[in-house]
Amino acid sequence: MVRFKKMSAILVIVLIMGLLVAGCGGTKTETDKTTAETKEPYKIGAIFDISGKGSSLGIPERDTVNMIIDEVNKAGGINGHQIELVMLDNESDETKSALAARKLIEQGVLAIIGSSQSGTTLSTLEAIQKAEIPLVSAAASIKIVQPIADRKWVFKTAHSDALVTEKIITYLKSKAITKVAFASMNNAYGDSGLKEFTAAAAKGGVTIVAKEKFAPEDTDMTPQLTNINRAKPEAVICWAIPPSASSFTANYRTLDLKMPLIHSHGIGNKKFIELAGDAANGVIFPVGKLLVAEGLADTDPQKAVLVDYAKKFEAKYGARNTFGGHAWDALKVVLAALEKAGPDKVKIRDEIEKTQNFTGISGVFNMSPTDHNGLALDSMVIVEIDKGKWVLAK
Amino acid sequence: MSLASELLQYVLSGLTMGGIYALVALGFVIIHNVTGIINFAQGEFVMLGAMFMVTLIGVGAPTPLAIILSVILVMIVVGIIEFGAIRSAKKASPVTLVIITIGLSTAIRGIALLVWGTNPYKLAPFTKGGPYHIGGATIVPQSLWVIGTTAVLLALTLFMFEYTYWGKALRACMVNKFAARLMGISPSRMSLFAFVFSAALGALAGMVIAPITYVTYDMGLMLGLKGFVAAVLGGLSSTPGAVIGGLALGVIESLGAGLLSSGYKDGISFIILLLVLFLKPGGIFGTSGTKRV
Numbered sequence: 001m002v003r004f005k006k007m008s009a010i011l012v013i014v015l016i017m018g019l020l021v022a023g024c025g026g027t028k029t030e031t032d033k034t035t036a037e038t039k040e041p042y043k044i045g046a047i048f049d050i051s052g053k054g055s056s057l058g059i060p061e062r063d064t065v066n067m068i069i070d071e072v073n074k075a076g077g078i079n080g081h082q083i084e085l086v087m088l089d090n091e092s093d094e095t096k097s098a099l100a101a102r103k104l105i106e107q108g109v110l111a112i113i114g115s116s117q118s119g120t121t122l123s124t125l126e127a128i129q130k131a132e133i134p135l136v137s138a139a140a141s142i143k144i145v146q147p148i149a150d151r152k153w154v155f156k157t158a159h160s161d162a163l164v165t166e167k168i169i170t171y172l173k174s175k176a177i178t179k180v181a182f183a184s185m186n187n188a189y190g191d192s193g194l195k196e197f198t199a200a201a202a203k204g205g206v207t208i209v210a211k212e213k214f215a216p217e218d219t220d221m222t223p224q225l226t227n228i229n230r231a232k233p234e235a236v237i238c239w240a241i242p243p244s245a246s247s248f249t250a251n252y253r254t255l256d257l258k259m260p261l262i263h264s265h266g267i268g269n270k271k272f273i274e275l276a277g278d279a280a281n282g283v284i285f286p287v288g289k290l291l292v293a294e295g296l297a298d299t300d301p302q303k304a305v306l307v308d309y310a311k312k313f314e315a316k317y318g319a320r321n322t323f324g325g326h327a328w329d330a331l332k333v334v335l336a337a338l339e340k341a342g343p344d345k346v347k348i349r350d351e352i353e354k355t356q357n358f359t360g361i362s363g364v365f366n367m368s369p370t371d372h373n374g375l376a377l378d379s380m381v382i383v384e385i386d387k388g389k390w391v392l393a394k
Numbered sequence: 395m396s397l398a399s400e401l402l403q404y405v406l407s408g409l410t411m412g413g414i415y416a417l418v419a420l421g422f423v424i425i426h427n428v429t430g431i432i433n434f435a436q437g438e439f440v441m442l443g444a445m446f447m448v449t450l451i452g453v454g455a456p457t458p459l460a461i462i463l464s465v466i467l468v469m470i471v472v473g474i475i476e477f478g479a480i481r482s483a484k485k486a487s488p489v490t491l492v493i494i495t496i497g498l499s500t501a502i503r504g505i506a507l508l509v510w511g512t513n514p515y516k517l518a519p520f521t522k523g524g525p526y527h528i529g530g531a532t533i534v535p536q537s538l539w540v541i542g543t544t545a546v547l548l549a550l551t552l553f554m555f556e557y558t559y560w561g562k563a564l565r566a567c568m569v570n571k572f573a574a575r576l577m578g579i580s581p582s583r584m585s586l587f588a589f590v591f592s593a594a595l596g597a598l599a600g601m602v603i604a605p606i607t608y609v610t611y612d613m614g615l616m617l618g619l620k621g622f623v624a625a626v627l628g629g630l631s632s633t634p635g636a637v638i639g640g641l642a643l644g645v646i647e648s649l650g651a652g653l654l655s656s657g658y659k660d661g662i663s664f665i666i667l668l669l670v671l672f673l674k675p676g677g678i679f680g681t682s683g684t685k686r687v
Contacts (some may be wrong), residue, residue, distance in 0.1 A: 013559065050512075051507065051512045052512065052612075055512035055513065056513070059512070059513075086417040149535050186656075186657045207445055212656050213655070213656045213657035214651075214656055214657075214659075215657075215659060215660060217606035218659070219411075219606060219608065219649075220407050220411055220606065220607075222403060222406075222532075222648075222652060223403070223404050223649075223652035224402075224650040224652070224656045226400050226403045226404065226652055227400075227652055227656075230400065242514070243514040243608045243610070246608070247607070247608070254525045254532055254534050255525075255532050256525070256532065271513065271514070274516065275514060275516050275608055277516070297490065364599055
């Protein structure tokens with residue numbers, strides 16, 4: 001009887017801990033209020049993964065958005081209206097992200113940008129579609145904008161994993177690599193990458209000889225890498241963001257694996273290199289042009305925009321990264337639409353969909369009723385990490 | 395790679411993480427034995443140790459000094475917590491006290507978030523040198539540090555329990571608090587001692603694992619839970635049981651990730667916890683599952 005009591009007490013505690021892990025505390029608010037001068041301000045919402053596992057994405061996004069809003073408001077706002085930004089932190093938690101979206105909808109914002117990750121974006125979509133409010137996400141998964149019939153109000157500015165996998169397959173073919181191993185984070189980002197890569201590989205004649213997964217908070221991927229090594233791939237592809245992407249790379253070098261290591265665009269920030277240290281050298285990954293902006297040809301239409309953003313961001317917040325760029329694109333697309341449409345949600349949505357030849361950070365956007373991302377394959381480059389720096393891969 | 399060397403690789407990886415689980419589990423067991431409560435803030439002690447160490451190294455302290463200072467800092471913090479939060483509620487039932495420790499863990503994590511932010515920090519390994527190769531498997535020097543530290547701390551703990559006055563007093567409290575008091579041992583002082591000692595164990599665990607895992611404000615949550623699983627596997631009241639439970643859990647996780655599916659690693663360890671609780675509530679190595687003071 002005593003044993004039974006003890007067992008049930010421990011079970012209760014386990015359940016309590018489970019609940020705690022699942023979600024503790026409320027959503028944090030970071031509001032940046034700007035005073036209305038003459039005209040009513042336009043209210044825009046933002047949700048980013050500012051704390052938690054996605055913070056290496058959410059923090060530069062927050063900084064970029066604050067920087068642009070400051071700039072726009074100082075220059076007199078949009079059509080004479082100041083922009084009032086309501087920014088919420090979803091703590092990298094899918095449930096809290098959905099709650100944050102509801103909160104913003106209740107506050108009557110004209111459009112929402114965010115979230116930072118695929119999972120935290122996908123969880124908001126139901127509320128967004130129902131409330132009929134334009135959302136521009138900064139996350140990767142193609143599922144955010146497809147099937148298009150259910151995504152009337154949803155757009156995104158980050159390169160789709162479908163586009164990235166195509167870029168990787170093209171690169172693999174150029175190096176005559178046909179057998180690869182694929183390791184991914186066990187979350188929406190990793191799963192979406194795995195699905196898209198499997199499809200692209202089948203189409204491109206590349207065989208996946210091993211598939212492995214790891215949790216975002218895992219710190220030792222040696223077992224997975226041991227499995228991968230047994231399958232003898234010619235290259236290894238890792239679909240993750242730091243810190244787990246860095247751990248994976250460090251373990252990879254420890255085990256002294258010789259095949260090329262290709263990452264996804266999830267490592268487009270200095271944090272990856274900082275955490276992985278020397279292990280990062282030699283890593284190859286497809287990414288938007290921002291990281292190597294100065295090395296682009298002068299004829300590249302994006303060069304001026306990229307160098308300007310990089311300079312401004314680095315003067316204020318430290319090393320540039322592609323995630324801030326996704327937020328830059330999302331906010332600028334919304335502001336451009338707002339300028340044309342005025343404070344009308346339906347018209348804003350229509351204007352976003354009509355975005356053409358918009359030179360952003362992640363590429364030149366050409367949206368359409370069937371493409372709510374609007375980026376082409378040439379918006380990406382293959383970058384190699386060399387002595388802790390990003391360089392264009394040969 | 396042959397199957398044998400693969401298995402060796404899984405075991406070596408497992409022993410590294412298992413060593414940390416064991417140290418966390420030891421902390422659970424010591425506090426549970428003396429006070430009867432399960433201290434869910436144990437994982438946060440690990441995080442604090444690692445964070446203090448990163449901060450001290452960051453301001454230029456040499457590694458040995460940073461280790462000693464961090465341990466002392468964590469012991470002081472935990473001493474204050476025990477004195478303030480646990481002792482003032484000593485009339486409360488163990489369940490209330492357990493809930494207090496859950497609150498403490500959330501509070502400590504929240505404060506760490508404010509102080510150190512959300513970014514992961516990196517700590518250099520204690521000793522340089524390439525990975526070593528043993529029978530086809532690979533191990534980094536820091537893993538040897540982890541395994542060595544676990545062994546030394548376990549030996550120290552056992553020595554203390556068997557041969558020192560303080561250790562014997564702790565054991566006396568476990569066996570019979572009332573009789574211990576009659577012999578002039580203060581249970582409340584012993585409770586403070588148990589907390590501070592567990593804090594030191596946790597802090598050291600955090601420091602040796604930091605170069606392998608990176609340091610984040612929320613690293614204590616998962617480590618605390620895994621340490622708890624390890625402690626339950628070992629029966630919650632046996633010191634060697636906690637260590638064996640920790641190492642076993644680490645190896646099982648690693649083998650599970652390698653041989654079954656890497657996606658279910660955490661699932662495997664929690665399923666094992668549930669199975670043990672259902673089938674053998676006293677723990678696999680537990681002998682005295684009903685003893686509580």
